[in-house]
Amino acid sequence: MSSNQSPADGNSGDAAASADLLEVDGVVKQFGGLVAVDGVSFGVEEASITGLIGPNGAGKSTLFNCITGVYDVDGGAVRLDGEEIQGLSPTKVARRGVGRTFQTPKTFRGMTVRENMAFAARHQTGERALGALLRPGTIREEEADVQARVDDTLEFLELDHLADDYASGLSGGQRKLLELGRVLMLDPEIIMLDEPVAGVNPSLTDDLLARLRELNDRGRTILFIEHDMDVVMENCDRVVVMHNGQTLASGPPDIVQDDERVVEAYLGGVDR
Amino acid sequence: MALLTGWASFLVAVATIGCIYGLLTLGLNVHYGYTGLLNFGHVAFFAAGAYASAIVTMPPPSTVTNASYELWLNLPMPLGFPVSLAAAALVGGVLAFLIGLTSVRLGTHYLAIATFALAGVFSDVLVNEAWLTNGSFGMNSVPKPGRAGLTADEWQLAYLAFAALSLLVTYLVLERLVNAPFGRLLKGVRESEAAAKTLGKDTNAVKLKSFVIGGMIAGFAGGVYAHYLGSVVTAQFVPHVTFTVYAAMLLGGAASNTGAVVGAFLVVAFEESTRFITTLYNWIQSTLPDALSGVLPALFGPLPNNPSFIPSMRFVVIGVLFVLVIRYRPEGLFGDPAEIQALGEEED
The missing domain is CATH 3.40.50.300 (P-loop containing nucleotide triphosphate hydrolases)
Known part of the structure; x- marks a missing residue:
């Protein structure tokens, strides 16, 4: 073979x-x-x-x-x-x-564009259950970082006006852009x-x-x-x-x- | 002096059961609402917790009639109470871990079938392993913490306060979890496992965590339940419990913790309301003018006068409620239609 x-x-x-x-x-x-x-x-x-x-x-x-x-x-x-x-x-x-x-x-159709993007970020302390409960300070800092990157990427892809829309409402082309955005995250x-x-x-x-x-x-x-x-x-x-x-x-x-x-x-x- | 009479006593009891079902629904909501796991064996985690609490607090078998259990810790109340509840949550979590380990890779309705079957197996184990569970006689001497120093009514109120506090704390912890990136992780896995994997997330681990967290909450609810009733019997832990919890979650709105709690209280209230059907029937009959007195019997016939009538009506009430929710408000009272429209669907 x-x-x-x-x-x-x-x-x-x-x-x-x-x-x-x-x-x-x-x-x-x-x-x-x-x-x-x-x-x-x-x-x-x-x-x-x-x-x-x-x-x-x-x-x-x-x-x-x-x-x-x-x-x-x-x-x-x-x-x-x-x-x-x-x-x-x-x-x-x-x-x-x-x-x-x-x-x-x-x-992720049941999530907003912003959530879709932030999901893909790596090394998130808040993704661990105990981290989410016990380390609010770290999470706040990391999350601010992640959201800043989300904003930059959405702007780059010209999707920023849709940030808080649910992905289920996007057109086919916008979904492809969103997928690209997630990969960039x-x-x-x-x-x-x-x-x-x-x-x-x-x-x-x-x-x-x-x-x-x-x-x-x-x-x-x-x-x-x-x-x-x-x-x-x-x-x-x-x-x-x-x-x-x-x-x-x-x-x-x-x-x-x-x-x-x-x-x-x-x-x-x-x-x- | 009786603090609570008639109605008040009834309402306190309903509210306490409401809190316990609130906990169960919060647990299931982690599975289904947030992670999309169709868990149809929720009652098993509830039972596991209840039995864990019973086993660590039951007195020696020699002091109990019809006792055949061989394992007991007889932890003294009230100090043993927190230990007992911790044990309940732990055992619920461990059972969820074991069931999850074998089944969580299955998608959608395959998981539903697997969990339903495993819950059935678990129920059979509870009936048959009498050395551990006292078989179908059940564990009927689970101590009520603090009962010795209080009157019956005071204890009812105190326990309601405790159950409500447990519910509140669980609710707050879950809110914090699902609003953190952890909640985002659960939702992403719910929406598309394939996409979550290609974004570097270990979806099986995520689903297992979700399963364990929900199982721990249900186990904890079992502990609260055991110490409330003072007895744990296999006949209490039937699939009907799972379906009631589903009805509560869907009524309140999947993927909403507030909805889970509100839905649980509404469904428990609806179920308990069935016991007034006879009263209502007789009242209407007595207020109708003589000319119309034949209408009700003609429509419904005379109400059957047997003890299984009211319990059977509970199924009908829950069924009707279920149909109404699905038909007229599929997102439930507090659910977000945009979020849950694709819940439970298979991935394309």
Whole structure:
């Protein structure tokens, strides 16, 4: 099953490979007889924006779930900062520094936007029952800190006017922004977004992409799944193309765009 | 001199039971209202606490008729009282921990089935392990703390004051907990476990903590109950208790501690009101003019004159109350509709 032990698959065989923050190395995931992810390998450079594209059913979301510990991998390795993280629980993967969103946003609907955001802050004394009862001073200080960060982040995402609304009342696009905001509160090393602009209205899409680029300018590493070729080509430093559970191509957008195999996968084998 | 007569005595009794149910409802509200855990075995924690209190304070079996229990501590009152209540809370918490350890990973109605079944098993254990619980005879000599120095009425009032104080303190502690980041953590786990996990929270640990806290409160309520009645019998700890507590919580409003307390008092009052059905029937009948005297018997028939009539009516009253709340005010009296609209739903 784990025949893909070698990282030398032509995609990441250069010297830059050692600088990758996230390394996906021959990851395999099977569901019964179906091989959803079949030996995918690529790297995500620190402080880059990497797009993960591919037709429906290519295994992109499954791969996300493999990286974040939702699924156990059947082979291969996932490394963050050189340390293997495959096989860890989603909780532990998140604590190691991988933040993610979902294709269908999983906001806390019965909580306000502010509560949603503050939830994600790490190392809260007040999250322990005894801490909550016995250390009001510490909690007040920490909470002031957390709320200040919430305010900053909401302002950055232009959600500040909705801070006290319940998440159940948000539009689809606003929910995606809120999920991104929560991930920012987690303050991870890498941000993984599953179709961040799908189903979001065009003006909000541009906003969201601008936010992502600004985050990247501030040194954030971003890996995102996207269907829209234009979005990927305009916003990514590097593109990874998946097809039938495998890495079809990877590299800078302009090179990948002209790759025959990619065109074929997307356009369904048009002869040229 | 009788301090309390008729009505007053009845109201004091109802208020004391109201306080005990208030505690139970606060406990369940931690599980369901704040964490979304469908616990259908709440009565088990209540029973565990009551039996723990009984065991640590019962006198030696040689002094009690029909005694077959082999474990007793005979802690002297009143100093043994706080120890007994602490033991009740502890045992309730331990039972919740054990049940939680096996079941808390289950979602929604699977947890409901598991907790319901485990509560049934626990109830069977109480009936059958007579060396510990005195079986179906029950523990009928649980001391009433301070009873020796007071008249019956004074003691009733003093115990009501104590029960009310316990309820108040529990309420304040819980308010502090749920308004701290801990409450936010519980709610997030309630709303989406998957999201909570990907934000680095250990959801199983959170659910277990919630389970233990609610179990401790229910166990404590059991201790207060045991020393109030002076007897602990398996027949008191039936699933009906769990459903009554659910009715109280939903009536008051899930995820609201104020609602839990108010709901508990209302439901207990409603239940107790059933004992006046016969009185009400006779009163209406006696005030109706002769021409209409056939109306009530025609509508309802003559009221059955057997002892199980009133207890059975309690189920009907609770059922009607339940239906009215769900139909006309699903968020309850103090619940926030925006907060609890998705409560108990499965995640998408």
